[in-house]
Amino acid sequence: MPVIDVKDLSKIFGKNAKKATKYLDEGLSKEEILKKTGNTVGVNRATFSVEEGEIFVIMGLSGSGKSTLVRLVNRLIEPTEGSVMIDGQDLAKMDNKSLREVRRKKLSMVFQRFALFPHRTILENAEFGLEIQNIDKEERRKKAQESLEMVGLGDYIHQFPGQLSGGMQQRVGLARALANDPEVLLMDEAFSALDPLIRKEMQDELLELQESMKKTILFITHDLDEALRIGDRIALMKDGKIVQIGTPEEILINPANDYVEKFVEDVDRSKVLTAEHIMKRPETVDIEKHGPRAALERMRKEGLSSIYVTDAKRNLKGYVTADDVSEAVKNEEDNLKNILRTDIVEVSEDTSMHEIFNVIHDATVPVAVTEDGRLKGIIVRGAVIAALSGSEVSLNGDLS
Numbered sequence: 001m002p003v004i005d006v007k008d009l010s011k012i013f014g015k016n017a018k019k020a021t022k023y024l025d026e027g028l029s030k031e032e033i034l035k036k037t038g039n040t041v042g043v044n045r046a047t048f049s050v051e052e053g054e055i056f057v058i059m060g061l062s063g064s065g066k067s068t069l070v071r072l073v074n075r076l077i078e079p080t081e082g083s084v085m086i087d088g089q090d091l092a093k094m095d096n097k098s099l100r101e102v103r104r105k106k107l108s109m110v111f112q113r114f115a116l117f118p119h120r121t122i123l124e125n126a127e128f129g130l131e132i133q134n135i136d137k138e139e140r141r142k143k144a145q146e147s148l149e150m151v152g153l154g155d156y157i158h159q160f161p162g163q164l165s166g167g168m169q170q171r172v173g174l175a176r177a178l179a180n181d182p183e184v185l186l187m188d189e190a191f192s193a194l195d196p197l198i199r200k201e202m203q204d205e206l207l208e209l210q211e212s213m214k215k216t217i218l219f220i221t222h223d224l225d226e227a228l229r230i231g232d233r234i235a236l237m238k239d240g241k242i243v244q245i246g247t248p249e250e251i252l253i254n255p256a257n258d259y260v261e262k263f264v265e266d267v268d269r270s271k272v273l274t275a276e277h278i279m280k281r282p283e284t285v286d287i288e289k290h291g292p293r294a295a296l297e298r299m300r301k302e303g304l305s306s307i308y309v310t311d312a313k314r315n316l317k318g319y320v321t322a323d324d325v326s327e328a329v330k331n332e333e334d335n336l337k338n339i340l341r342t343d344i345v346e347v348s349e350d351t352s353m354h355e356i357f358n359v360i361h362d363a364t365v366p367v368a369v370t371e372d373g374r375l376k377g378i379i380v381r382g383a384v385i386a387a388l389s390g391s392e393v394s395l396n397g398d399l400s
């Protein structure tokens with residue numbers, strides 16, 4: 001069951017919501033509806049679900065409806081239509097008390113402007129969420145301190161916000177949200193006020209924290225690079241509508257329409273795509289079963305100038321070239337061992353294209369994708385170039 005399940009969620013601002021909804025059904029644009037009814041379409045029939053432990057990013061330009069959407073998710077604003085389920089519970093069916101409970105215990109919000117109290121210490125700020133839940137002092141101190149330590153502020157707990165840098169203040173905001181130990185973190189442009197370098201640091205830190213804490217995170221941003229960096233999946237919004245939901249790779253490789261394509265046009269693909277997305281199934285021979293003759297036959301059949309060699313368990317042993325194999329056949333050798341070449345660069349599935357590009361740029365050796373020594377795939381030069389330039393190519397199994 002998804003932790004957050006949103007269906008056909010809409011928000012129309014203004015007094016003529018019914019009429020505006022009708023126009024939406026008729027396919028009128030946000031602008032046309034504003035002209036005709038004076039109402040603003042905040043969110044237009046958004047449907048998505050967020051799985052446990054996932055970082056789901058809502059991304060879009062200013063005014064596309066991100067903040068409205070996140071406020072609908074924690075029901076700070078009432079939807080015009082549609083439903084929000086948190087852990088299978090329908091927010092619309094809750095009375096105020098249960099709603100407050102859900103907001104306090106399950107959902108914690110991290111804001112852009114930190115929203116810290118200037119006259120409270122860092123520790124007192126971090127324990128604020130627990131304080132309003134009437135958790136006793138000792139326990140909330142302990143929890144607040146733990147979460148401050150988690151974000152690397154263990155030594156600053158008695159300082160005041162004004163004594164901390166922007167990045168550190170944002171950590172306090174994060175620690176305050178974490179002290180609640182919520183299931184879901186709602187992060188609304190949480191890093192947008194930070195300098196680019198600090199921002200990147202915070203993104204890294206969030207990803208690192210997430211490795212161990214495995215929260216479900218709904219992250220709002222207008223920054224595409226940020227979305228691509230931290231999102232497991234991204235929902236791209238335009239004029240209140242979600243125009244595409246997908247992993248960063250899906251969005252880059254298969255943009256749903258011209259808008260998305262234009263949007264991602266300038267992205268540095270090499271930083272986002274990894275070996276996994278471009279690796280191909282390799283042709284192999286098994287060194288324990290196949291000699292030069294079998295290898296040669298195989299290469300001729302497939303039109304290859306070289307072929308990978310593994311053992312029966314698919315552990316990568318090396319590769320052999322057609323020339324060497326022909327020679328070995330001529331000399332009636334019965335083993336591939338003597339002609340085995342091992343100058344292969346091994347990468348893992350999550351090695352970035354950027355790194356791979358540097359490798360294939362500098363060397364002519366084949367690149368193999370392995371995991372614990374087992375051959376999972378191969379990287380073909382053409383695929384790297386094609387992926388970086390955004391086009392698809394068809395490939396053969398050649399090593400070059």
Ligand SMILES: Nc1ncnc2c1ncn2[C@@H]1O[C@H](COP(=O)(O)OP(=O)(O)OP(=O)(O)O)[C@@H](O)[C@H]1O
Pocket residue numbers: 013014040041042043060061062063064065066067068069222
């Ligand atoms: N309270 C409101 N009353 C009327 N219109 C609103 C209200 N809140 C938001 N809107 C409108 O709804 C649309 C979506 O706004 P929203 O703030 O959700 O966008 P956003 O993507 O979060 O933008 P930003 O990044 O600038 O905050 C905009 O056209 C906005 O003008």
